[in-house]
Amino acid sequence: MTLENPVTYAIPFFVILIIAEMIFGKITGRTRYEPKDTATSLVMGLGSQISGLIFGGLALAVGFYIWEHARLFEIGFTWWAFIAAFILDDLAYYVFHRASHRIRWFWAAHVIHHSSQHYNLSTALRQTWTGVPALTFIFSLPLFLLGFHPLMIAFISGINLIYQFWIHTEAIHRMPRWFEAIFNTPSHHRVHHATNPRYLDANFAGALIIWDRLFGSFVSEDDDEPCRYGIIKQLGTYNPLKVAFHEWLGIFQDIKGASSLHQRLCYLFAPPGWSPDGSRQTSDQIRESWQQKTAKPASDGQGLDLTAPLPHLPVD
Numbered sequence: 001m002t003l004e005n006p007v008t009y010a011i012p013f014f015v016i017l018i019i020a021e022m023i024f025g026k027i028t029g030r031t032r033y034e035p036k037d038t039a040t041s042l043v044m045g046l047g048s049q050i051s052g053l054i055f056g057g058l059a060l061a062v063g064f065y066i067w068e069h070a071r072l073f074e075i076g077f078t079w080w081a082f083i084a085a086f087i088l089d090d091l092a093y094y095v096f097h098r099a100s101h102r103i104r105w106f107w108a109a110h111v112i113h114h115s116s117q118h119y120n121l122s123t124a125l126r127q128t129w130t131g132v133p134a135l136t137f138i139f140s141l142p143l144f145l146l147g148f149h150p151l152m153i154a155f156i157s158g159i160n161l162i163y164q165f166w167i168h169t170e171a172i173h174r175m176p177r178w179f180e181a182i183f184n185t186p187s188h189h190r191v192h193h194a195t196n197p198r199y200l201d202a203n204f205a206g207a208l209i210i211w212d213r214l215f216g217s218f219v220s221e222d223d224d225e226p227c228r229y230g231i232i233k234q235l236g237t238y239n240p241l242k243v244a245f246h247e248w249l250g251i252f253q254d255i256k257g258a259s260s261l262h263q264r265l266c267y268l269f270a271p272p273g274w275s276p277d278g279s280r281q282t283s284d285q286i287r288e289s290w291q292q293k294t295a296k297p298a299s300d301g302q303g304l305d306l307t308a309p310l311p312h313l314p315v316d
Contacts, residue, residue, distance in 0.1 A: 003155040010162045017166075018121045024171055031120050031171050036238045038122045043240045044112060045125030055132035059140075063150035066141055073147035085148050085156045086207075089140070093160060093206035096139035098217065101201050101283070107272045108247035109134035115243050117230040119193055124168035129244045163207045164189075184209045187221045194227035197290030200283040232273065232286070247272075 018038075025031035075081050100110035109130045116123045131137070143153050167189040175185045184205040192203040202219035205212050212218035221227070235246060254267040263276050273282040281289070 003151045006155065006158040007161055010165070014121070014125065014165060021121050021169060021171060025120070028171075031169065032118055033120055033122070034118055037116055037118050038120075040238045040240055040243060041116060041122040041126040044129070044243060045127055047129045047240065047244065048125075048127035048131075051129040051132070059132050059137035060150055060154065062137070063140065063144045063153070066144040067147070067150055070145055071147040072145060075147040075149070077149065077152060081148070082152065082156065085143070085152055086159070088143055088146075088148075089153055089156045090160060090206045090208050091211060092139050092143060093157075094204050094211040094215075096136060097204040097206065098215075099139070100136070101204070102271050103269055104247075104251065104272045104274070105268050106134060106136060108251055109136055111231060111247045111272075112243055114193060114231050115235055117234060119168060119170055119190060119227070119229045121165065121168055123193075124165045126243075130248065160206050168193075180209070181213075182210060183207060188212075188218075190227045191219050191221050193229050195230055195232060196225060196228055197287050198222070198225065199227065200287050232281075232283075 021031050022033050025033060075084075096106075097110075100106040109128045112128045113123075113126055116126055128134075140153055140157070144150055164184070167184055167186045169186050170190065172186040174180060174187050175183075179185065180187065184203070184207055188203045188205065188209050191199045194200075199219055202217055203209065203212050204217055209218065235243060237243070251267060255264045258264045258267060258276075266274055266276070271282040271284065273280045273285070
């Protein structure tokens, strides 16, 4: 059975929808585009496609090797296999996506997607150039081991990527409640792209938000706290090469200045923002600091602040 990459056929529709959103934004003011930012996202998307052509064969070859020599079950191209593949591939994407925010090596490849300070449909096209060299495809290998054909998983992954395109928008406020409970939506994904401390490292879903709800990483969008987009230390550049490789360069510089093997390994595999002297902060530390600043004093339920110092009483 031959399955072609569905993303290739979706690209013209991506472009049409981006233009439509630009026009919608001009009329309503509900979406924002910055020409240089949009151009950078489009260049990153083109570069990602070229990178896929160059390196994609490696990931597929590994997948075929495991499927041919180590698969546990014979899973054909049946209707139920496509449904099972979609659910399990989405779970694998959740694990990959969460790891990409928690392990700096994978973050170096993924940070590209978060580097825009704008949130619109063009942001969806701002994709990595170094995903395969960073070995991010290892999260799909268990699917080949189970017996899903590599071409089926490649096709399903393309469908998942197409789904994720439309959720990169501020034009849609909320979907119906039942839809918000099951699927990833613009509201959920705005939280994921936000740099507000309350929103950091949340909503890693691809198509199904159920994984975040199950594994404790779900945070709902608060209408009283608009999302601020980008990364903790904004790039301040539209140069595609800097967008693509800035975190890899940062890793190299940190390792070069490290004083021990432990530090070098932490610079590679600890959460982004880790530093031996605490001069930088991880997302956990940023969130904990914010929680401490916003925490309300404990009370006895009758308006008494139990954390306040006791009044000085005169001694008879």
